[in-house]
Amino acid sequence: MAKLEIVIASTRPGRVGLPIGKWMDEFARLHGGFEEVELVDLAEVNLPFMDEPNHPRLGRYVHGHTRAWSAKVTEADAFVFVMPEYNYGFNAELKNALDFLHQEWAHKPVGLVSYGGVSAGTRAAQMVKQVVSALRMTPVPEAVSIPFVQQFVVDGRVEANEAMEAGAKAMLDELVRLTHVLRPLRMR
Secondary structure: OOEEEEEEOOOOOOOOHHHHHHHHHHHHHHHOOOOEEEEEEHHHHOOOOOOOOOOHHHOOOOOHHHHHHHHHHHOOOEEEEEEEOEOOEOOHHHHHHHHOOOHHHOOOEEEEEEEOOOOOOHHHHHHHHHHHHHOOOEEEEEEEEEOOHHHHEEOOEEOOOHHHHHHHHHHHHHHHHHHHHHHHHHOO
16 A cells, blocks of 8 residues: 655745645545545644754654654655745755655655746755755656746635646656555665
């Protein structure tokens, strides 16, 4: 049984990431490639900035919030990060969530749903690929990049266009394939 976790990276009040995350969650459930899909909101996870005294590589966590985050990430087989672009990069809350852990991320594929203005969050997506690669995750090249994102959010819901839906389907198809290919590495 494979589990996909869709992580909403933005924690800002009034964020557009929440409706985008909900759209992606609904789309992934309809896609049917994963037996289980869960929406994980970093605003609800509410991690403080890194406060663990030991390097995450050691897995010796002293705080309950870190142990809970470790359990949540461990149970997933694949991820989709729904992420904004802030000043040509990805947001600090996502970086912090990634940095809290180490082994839990390894050998898991990740898809990116980025959004913003004219660049559609693609600069942030390129930047996060370096970080997830260092954690031995596998970013898939298929992605959803949403330019001028506000035009797609109507009454708190996303009205996706054909390009967004095609990107989401291609990304999920590839995540399913890589989830199964990488599974033996995760079992070691």
